[in-house]
Amino acid sequence: MTDIDTLTRADLSDRVHGEIGLARADAARIVEKLLSEMCGSLSRGENVKVSGFGSFILRDKGERVGRNPKTGVEVAIAPRxxxxxxxxxxxRDRIARGH
Known part of the structure; x- marks a missing residue:
């Protein structure tokens, strides 16, 4: 992993290459395809569940009133x-155990 402990696409490709023994280019294509499929599903409004890992869930937030922290003026926040x-x-269990 990198200096700041961030897992990158390149790191994922290297791990697929190392674990499975695929060519680096093939491993990179697999990682890119997986991420592309996940992004495509999310952009179509579909949630993504990776069994044993977690779920990426889309939520619609309604319009609301917020405040500018500097001035205190109320501002309408658009739905998103x-x-x-x-x-x-x-x-969660794996994270708690530190592996």
Missing amino acids: RVLTFRASQIT
Whole structure:
């Protein structure tokens, strides 16, 4: 992994290459295809569930009133769609154990 402990696409490709033994180019294509399929599903409004890992869930937030933190003036915040992630119990347990 990189210096700041961020898992990148390149890291994922390297791990697929190392674990499965695929050519680096093939491993990179698999990672790209997987991410592309996930993004495509989300852009079509579909939630994505990766069994044993977690779910990427789309939520629609309604219009609401917020405040400008500097001035305190109320501002209307437009409705929007947000993406959330909910880790599976397996993933939460693994994180808690530190693996």
